[in-house]
Amino acid sequence: MRANVWSGRNTVQVEEVPDPQILNDRDAIVKITSTAICGSDLHLYDGYVPTMKRGDILGHEFMGEVVDTGRGVENLAVGDRVVVPFPIACGNCWSCRHELYSVCENSNPNAGMAEKMFGHSTAGIFGYSHLTGGYAGGQAEYARVPYADVGPFKIEDDLSDEQVLLLSDVFPTGFFGADLCDIRGGEVIAVFGAGPVGQFAIASAVMLGAERVIAIDQYDYRLQMALKKAGATDAIDFSRDPDVVEQLKELTGGRGPDAVIDAAGMEATHGHGALHAVDRVKQATRMESDRGHALRDAILACRPGGIVSVVGVYGGLIDKFPSGAFMNKGLQLRAGQCHVHKYLRPLYERIRDGQIDPSFVITHSLELGEAPNGYETFKHKQDECVKVVLKP
Amino acid sequence: MNRKAAITVNRSLDEVQRLWRSSDWSPDHIDDDKATVTFAVAPGDRGTEIHVELASPGPGGKVGEVVETVVGAGPVAKAKDELRHFKQLVETGEIARSDAAPEGERVGRKLKQRPAQPLAEHELEKAGA
Numbered sequence: 001m002r003a004n005v006w007s008g009r010n011t012v013q014v015e016e017v018p019d020p021q022i023l024n025d026r027d028a029i030v031k032i033t034s035t036a037i038c039g040s041d042l043h044l045y046d047g048y049v050p051t052m053k054r055g056d057i058l059g060h061e062f063m064g065e066v067v068d069t070g071r072g073v074e075n076l077a078v079g080d081r082v083v084v085p086f087p088i089a090c091g092n093c094w095s096c097r098h099e100l101y102s103v104c105e106n107s108n109p110n111a112g113m114a115e116k117m118f119g120h121s122t123a124g125i126f127g128y129s130h131l132t133g134g135y136a137g138g139q140a141e142y143a144r145v146p147y148a149d150v151g152p153f154k155i156e157d158d159l160s161d162e163q164v165l166l167l168s169d170v171f172p173t174g175f176f177g178a179d180l181c182d183i184r185g186g187e188v189i190a191v192f193g194a195g196p197v198g199q200f201a202i203a204s205a206v207m208l209g210a211e212r213v214i215a216i217d218q219y220d221y222r223l224q225m226a227l228k229k230a231g232a233t234d235a236i237d238f239s240r241d242p243d244v245v246e247q248l249k250e251l252t253g254g255r256g257p258d259a260v261i262d263a264a265g266m267e268a269t270h271g272h273g274a275l276h277a278v279d280r281v282k283q284a285t286r287m288e289s290d291r292g293h294a295l296r297d298a299i300l301a302c303r304p305g306g307i308v309s310v311v312g313v314y315g316g317l318i319d320k321f322p323s324g325a326f327m328n329k330g331l332q333l334r335a336g337q338c339h340v341h342k343y344l345r346p347l348y349e350r351i352r353d354g355q356i357d358p359s360f361v362i363t364h365s366l367e368l369g370e371a372p373n374g375y376e377t378f379k380h381k382q383d384e385c386v387k388v389v390l391k392p
Numbered sequence: 393m394n395r396k397a398a399i400t401v402n403r404s405l406d407e408v409q410r411l412w413r414s415s416d417w418s419p420d421h422i423d424d425d426k427a428t429v430t431f432a433v434a435p436g437d438r439g440t441e442i443h444v445e446l447a448s449p450g451p452g453g454k455v456g457e458v459v460e461t462v463v464g465a466g467p468v469a470k471a472k473d474e475l476r477h478f479k480q481l482v483e484t485g486e487i488a489r490s491d492a493a494p495e496g497e498r499v500g501r502k503l504k505q506r507p508a509q510p511l512a513e514h515e516l517e518k519a520g521a
Contacts, residue, residue, distance in 0.1 A: 003509065005507075005509065017509045017510060018509070018510040018511060018512045018513070019510060020491075020510040021510065021511065021516060023489045023494065023516075023519070024486045024487075024489060025485070025486060026484070026485070026486060051505075053492070053505055053506075053507045053508070054507060055507030055508075055509055056492075056507050056508040056509065057491075057508055057509045072485065072486075090480075090483065090484040090488075091484075092402070092483040092484050093402055093479075093483050093484075094400070094402045094438050094439065097402070105479070105483075106476075106479065106480045106483055106484050106488055107488050108488065109487075109488045109489060109490045109492075109493040109496050109497045110490070110492065110493055110497065110501075110502070110505075111476055111497055112469060112472060112473070112497065112499065112502060113502055124488065124490060127508065130492050130505050130508070133488075133490045133492070133493075134490045134491060134492020134493055134505055134506070134508045135490045135491060135492070135508055136490075136491045136508045136509050136510055137508065144491075144510065146488070146489075147484070
């Protein structure tokens with residue numbers, strides 16, 4: 001089959017590789033009809049995530065048709081149309097039983113490696129470095145899906161691929177970011193990053209009852225999408241004024257947002273000049289793995305007693321964590337890779353009921369063979385790119 | 393040198409002890425001669441803790457073990473692999489396999505990962521799939 005593989009920093013290529021096979025009884029093989037490039041794939045592309053190997057098939061957002069099932073999979077049949085959640089979760093361990101699917105205790109066969117980095121292992125993830133298991137990803141014609149009796153979500157009506165594909169990651173991830181904010185009605189929520197996850201965090205905060213939602217980015221076209229499509233009430237363009245903390249205070253009558261969602265992560269690009277330069281150099285020389293502006297500013301901007309929700313991806317360590325602000329303001333820091341399985345049905349129902357159509361973020365649809373162009377376009381924000389879908 | 397490893401399995405004490413001692417389970421590195429294995433009920437209805445303490449190596453075995461441990465493939469790491477396999481088998485019914493580590497978690501695979509792409513036909517049998 002053809003697959004998009006990582007071949008070193010800033011390089012991906014579409015190659016011929018062996019077809020996947022059933023390795024365990026609970027596996028299924030899915031023929032992929034649509035797959036997307038995620039913002040977190042750019043961290044791999046840019047070479048900021050360790051434990052990548054040449055030849056790794058990328059991609060963790062995909063859907064398609066079941067073409068084979070192992071003996072232990074009774075809920076799926078050949079021909080079923082499914083969306084596959086990006087975390088690989090067994091459904092049996094204590095974490096899965098408590099709906100903490102992205103920290104499944106059994107699905108990462110490189111748990112020892114992950115323990116060295118994080119203290120504990122987290123779930124396996126498709127196409128997302130060897131630290132999360134070394135599973136082949138979904139930017140390919142076919143994928144092997146482990147624990148297929150737990151993960152894949154059947155789509156049994158006529159919604160298009162574009163409407164349901166993003167249930168695999170970015171829609172639930174954005175919703176999770178908003179869900180962590182304990183929105184009860186009337187809150188002001190700020191969202192760092194107006195990429196796909198940020199757009200869905202904004203839309204979700206609105207759906208959950210926030211009164212005002214402030215989008216923060218440096219690209220006007222993304223802020224326009226946030227205002228016109230996702231439902232943001234305000235926008236901060238930090239390419240014009242980098243002091244985001246001060247602008248957030250001003251927009252909130254000096255209080256600060258009730259909760260701040262970091263949907264930017266480890267390659268944040270704003271921040272105060274000198275600090276950004278230091279972070280940039282340290283990250284480039286691998287002295288610091290993550291650039292932490294968004295997280296630092298989130299903590300500084302959040303109102304005392306508020307919540308900072310982190311769904312943007314971090315991989316290692318940041319310097320200059322504002323521990324004083326965090327402690328003295330009594331903030332709650334909440335985070336995680338999304339527990340996608342938990343959100344699939346409720347979010348699918350919101351799509352089916354017409355509350356949201358996630359396809360609004362899709363700006364580019366390319367043939368799988370065009371993946372290298374897709375990565376470049378997305379990385380450099382060319383052609384007003386927000387989300388790239390690939391068709392095998 | 394730390395000679396202990398532990399894991400929690402989401403099953404009752406009786407069941408974990410029975411499965412650990414069953415003939416279907418035969419760990420290579422944690423065996424009765426070299427290790428003390430104890431079981432305890434985990435707090436909060438979280439199943440059973442398995443604690444393994446490996447015996448100290450004889451004087452001749454020490455140098456080799458230090459070398460193995462430095463490269464991350466010491467006896468404790470191997471014992472942890474076996475504990476994870478046991479937990480996976482008991483909780484999920486199978487060993488987690490990826491393209492990079494098709495035999496499942498194994499210290500020897502840490503530095504010799506396959507690329508994350510499907511196995512060719514000739515590799516499938518070797519991986520025990």
